[in-house]
Amino acid sequence: MYENIIADLMSVDGIRAVVLSDSEGNIIESESTLLENRDLESFTAYITNFFTKGSDVISKSSSDEVLSTLIECKKEKILVCRVNENLILLLIADSNTNIGMMRIESRKAVEKIQLMDG
């Protein structure tokens, strides 16, 4: 359904996994070069839950809307973006991946999905 988005993002150096999920964390479309023992479904559910709860906190406290969240870990970077009220984009990249590139590509992807679904 969103193979073009997945292909765009998987072409970026360092990006290891791309997930499009609904706001409850159910995977709609995904591709990954992560190890097979990594449970992407559970991971997506946890991260999405974390993102939506964080977004709720921000929107209640500052009346603003969260567009994306970057989580920098020791081994990888995780970027979570809100596409629309139903869709969330999750990127998992190597720790040395260029953050600017990740942001630009994720914004492009969000715009593309909005264009497709618009």
Added chain:
Amino acid sequence: MVVKDRPVAIGRRGNFVEISGELSQSGFTGVVEVSYRLDEISRARAVFINGKMVDVRVNKLISKTELTGDEALNELLRVGKCVADIYTIDKSSSTIPENETNIEVPSIELHATPWQNEEDCVEKVESCLEVSREEILRKYKIKEPSEEEIDAIIKKAVEDELEGLDIEVFEEFERLKEELKSLSRKYLGKLSKKVEESIDRTSFPDELMDLAAEIGNSKSLRIFIPKEKLEKLAEEMGELIKLRSVERINT
């Protein structure tokens, strides 16, 4: 190198055969990025110039392999559902000449027809290769002649052929026919009418030989004429035809 310009369509869903068929028919010039998941997520990039696909490359994003030309095209023909992003070409930055191609197969007119599986796809592509009579006539600007025109052409050809024949040979043949008719009358009397008509219809000595053999074996004539008499007539007719043929060769 081809540089894509502005998007024409983003996220167009369908199958490759259908999409490329539409682009071919509309004489599209531009780039189509087709994303699909066959054995792994892949991205194909096809370049169209005036509706003709001149270049196609497939990048398999997980195994990091690239397919080009026929191999890429064959892969795309296997693809069921895909998502296509269609762009125009930035002509000022692009360097691909119009006749450059890495596809060695002849350009296939792909029609927008839905299909379900690989076998169906192959069937559809094969059916695309079958060119109809009307399309060929239209392509080469051939006007089909009417029945009257065909008759006139045949008549003229026959007349021309007859003009070329030796008149003497023709007259000799006519004389032979008359001789055979009189021989037939001698043996068959009134019953020779049918035989005479058959003789008149012949155009070559070989046909007369066949006719003589038929008379000798004719069951309907045997009702009225004894078998021996018919055989004798056939024999005499055969001898006469051979004799005249030998005479003609000698002269």
